[in-house]
Amino acid sequence: MTPPARATPPLLQMRGICKRFPGVVALDDVSFDLERGEVHVLLGENGAGKSTLMKVLSGACTRDRGEILIDGHAVALDSPREAQARGISTIYQEFNLVPHLSAADNIYLGREPLRGAGVIHRPRLLEDAQRLLRMLGTRIDPTTRVRDLGVAEQQMVEVAKALSIDARILIMDEPTSALTASEIDELFAAIGRLTAGGVSVIYISHRMEELARIGRRATVMRDGRFIATRPLPAPVRDLVRLMADRDVSEHYPTPTRVRGAEILRVEQVSRASRLRDVSFTLHRGEILGIAGLLGAGRTELARVIAGADVADAGRVLIDGRQIRLRAPKDAIRAGIGLVPEDRKQHGLVLGQGVSANLALPQLARLCRSGVVDRVRERALATRWIGELRVKTPTPETRVLTLSGGNQQKVVLGKWLASGADVLIVDEPTRGIDVAAKMEIYHLLDGLAAKGAGIIMISSELPEVLGMSDRILVLHQGRVHARLDAREATQERVLHAALGLAS
Template sequence: MELLAMKGIRKSFSGVSVLNGVDLHVRRGEVHALLGENGAGKSTLMNILTGSYAADAGTVAFDGADLTGASIRAVERAGIAFVHQELNLFNDLLAYENIFLGQEETGPLFSLRKRSMVAKARELFERLGVDIDPMTPVSELKQSQKQLLEISRALFFDAKLLILDEPTTALNTAEVEHLFRIVRGLRDQGTSFIFISHKMPEIFRLCDSYTVLRNGSLVGSGAIADTTPREVTGLMVGATLSERGAWEPRETGEVVLTLDHYSGPGFADVSMEVSRGQVIGLTGLMGCGSTELMQCLFGIGRPTGGSASVRGRRLRGGSIHEAMKAGVAMLPSDRKENSVVPDMSLLENMYLSEHVLSARRPRISRRRERERFERYQGLLSIKANSCDDSILSLSGGNQQKVFMARWLNTDAEILLLDNPTQGIDVGAKAEIYHLILDLAREGRTVLINTLEIPELREVADVCYVLYEGRVVRRLEHDEIDERTVMLYSTNSVQDDQPVETSE
């Protein structure tokens, strides 16, 4: 039975068509994948569905009622909830307070019925199998718990359709499995989901049907059982991807980065030598220490033992400016918290780091910076109308490309990339992979931290697997596979298996 029917949806901004007569149909009790590259129109379509935008043409029907042009509040009352990739929770409030925010239970003289709300929140968590204490401040929850809290809040108010936007981006394998169990259980009870993701394995494990958008148009839809990841990817990017992976063996140069029993907050006793033009992968479960290792190298943290040297020059740590002067750059994983400067334009966001390095030359040549921006815009396929637009006007994936350009603009020799393709579509991912390898061929050295093993297969010459802050295995490119990495990431190594910790 059909729950949602969006027909002939059209939308333009400033004369530019974003949606061209798109249809979307979701049945009751199904998980429906909404797919497409960044800029394909997915977010605009969902914003129209949830009442944030008004469509220029088309109709929206939900559960037998006409929701065309409905307000955000009317859509919520109808039973549609949007769980965004960047979660809308208040860290200073308790878990139960986030659930009841704006709809608190009150008693005489408007006093809050705290005991009742806590009890109902606890009952909800137990029913969903969510391990959260209602009295815990949200700031103390793990990212996976925050994701489940947002879903719980939507379900508490009887959402019939949940839109999940890249819900697994910050989750490890076990947390993804837990989320999927909850989604499947709710689906079997009649709840419907729109699942937005760029991860094909997850889509084909979880979803029942799919709709693909490209350049604002509907290019395909149907049952997941009747298609393949390759066919869906071809619809998304408009062409069949090459069978050949991005990685190829190549010569590397002299050693440029040396870690000698390097230790710091969250990691310990890491030793490695990294050559000019080499791509090193770091991986493990969430919280394994790889992010902290990168942060310490970039001066965000201060080492507690051992040493790190760039071309024989020791990094003291604790100073980002010192790391930048040594030719080290870092792209952090959480762009919203650590990369976006919301009050600046695309151009200003791009040249920010380079200007910090050349601060003794206070005058900025906008002509030169515009030329650089145009070069990187073409290189990275950044979808933007003007470099003077706000950084917030871009999709998450295109924002990430701007931040890649920010660090390339500094001519840094060593690039630390922490989950660089987070929230980026499959087409743009391939571009990033080839870009990383092009940079390596030019003599840049890249350390990439990712939880996605296929990414390491695409780019890494060598992969270091970490467990609880320590390197437990060094893998050559041909040894990198899901089973081997997970074996060491989860500390499931048999006693008779050798463990390599350094070159």
């Protein structure tokens, strides 16, 4: 018996989409659909083809084959302008805002309402911007400059900007990667208001625990191909198996490391109001987790130890010897490396190749008469690309073109190549997929097993608990608790992060 025909077609249908780049099949006969008022989650490891598929949909990349239908009618989508005209808007993980302009100016940038002779109609601009922001349930003042807004508020400005073009399809790429739990709740409430009004959302995230809260269906991609679509909620284990083509029963490796002698001692370090009398030790063969809420001082502590900021008081010792940290070069000489929270802004030179980035901490050793020896640089890069299994066409490929997981391996690799004894990793798995996370975890455990001491800062409590030997919990710039990881629980860590008595 033939099933009854649908009364109306899906809002969006992508059928048999193919896209090939030189030497790479990015999309191979991929299909995807989106209903009205639906949040459809798109899952896949880095390099699975999610970004390319969304670039095709947003008009930033032309497809080689396949068709796209909106409301059942075929569309070309040959440019971002055409995609916007069709009501398709994208909010990227890195915001596309002008910091010194107001929220309202950013929302209508290039599309400002005018009143004769090209003069901007500011009362109407502010009124329209405020209406969009209120629609999202936020109380942002539209006259506030974007640089004075928090990350969550900037994200709401991005959503408002998308709505200002009458978006019907909203693509959200890792929208919660830098948000706190309460900010995530606010974002999800705003998405709920949008979908109730008929807006459809394609939601890309590596945070598996969010999916059931926000999505109706999840589509999994792997190696540029469509794998499956599942209704939500669905068991995380099943979705991970579809993504990785293997059963992932345990994210965190069984430790192979053995705690050795003390390598780092931090004594009574303070910096302005951000760090207050912080003291702790780190041993060889140890992973020390540092937890705390946003603003607790975790990143500030990492920057002081790495020489990026100078402490007002206190001292740092390596192997019992006090070192002066006035600049990053002092920390590098002492064998301290930092994998920063924002790898793109602070950890990589995006326009340079993989080999150049891997060589950065040891240029002096690779230079002859002030000129970099490219043969030695390439040999070093070839070794670490192989050891870390970095997926790159050549050592000279610009890191800008690599996936997030492979970029993070390059940042780690430059410190492994330099032989750092103390490695500080700040949010080491932010914005990378489950399989890439597992590789990073094994790399960190292996580095500690070889005698390095690792400080791991993370906002993901399961990650802190799963990878650490000991845990420091910071609250308002102070060490509020010191926990043995074997006895720690998420509840105890969160309790301390909130500054509550144990």
